[in-house]
Amino acid sequence: MAVGGGIAAGNGKQYEGRVTPFVVVACLVAATGGLIFGYDIGISGGVTSMDEFLEKFFPAVYAKQKNATGHESQYCKFENHMLTLFTSSLYLAALVASFFASATTRKFGRKISMTIGGVVFLIGAILNGAAVNVRC
Numbered sequence: 001m002a003v004g005g006g007i008a009a010g011n012g013k014q015y016e017g018r019v020t021p022f023v024v025v026a027c028l029v030a031a032t033g034g035l036i037f038g039y040d041i042g043i044s045g046g047v048t049s050m051d052e053f054l055e056k057f058f059p060a061v062y063a064k065q066k067n068a069t070g071h072e073s074q075y076c077k078f079e080n081h082m083l084t085l086f087t088s089s090l091y092l093a094a095l096v097a098s099f100f101a102s103a104t105t106r107k108f109g110r111k112i113s114m115t116i117g118g119v120v121f122l123i124g125a126i127l128n129g130a131a132v133n134v135r136c
Contacts, residue, residue: 037090037094040090041090041091044086044087044089044090045087048083048086048087051065057086057133058080058082058083060080061079061080061083064079064080101113104116
């Protein structure tokens with residue numbers, strides 16, 4: 001069993017690093033990116049339980065959710081592969097993008113990579129807002 005004692009001030013190397021305005025801004029930008037990603041995942045997960053959304057985009061799930069008497073059935077009401085894929089699409093996109101991020105940044109630089117990422121995010125948001133059907 002690991003037991004922590006204390007950290008002794010010893011002969012360790014002291015670094016001259018300071019918290020500069022650049023470090024603070026970089027941390028805020030990183031935290032905002034995580035906040036936006038978490039918000040998007042929360043929204044997409046919450047939308048999948050809305051009756052209007054299910055009725056329009058996933059009618060089979062909506063029909064299974066509402067049984068013949070019109071009451072909600074809580075047993076496996078969201079069991080659908082397309083609905084699962086829809087909910088997981090943000091995780092899958094982040095996984096795929098992370099594989100290419102290093103090479104892209106190395107080739108084009110951080111500024112251009114971040115600008116392209118922002119434009120792609122904006123285009124994706126516009127497409128999601130304009131979508132009328134999940135299937136191609």
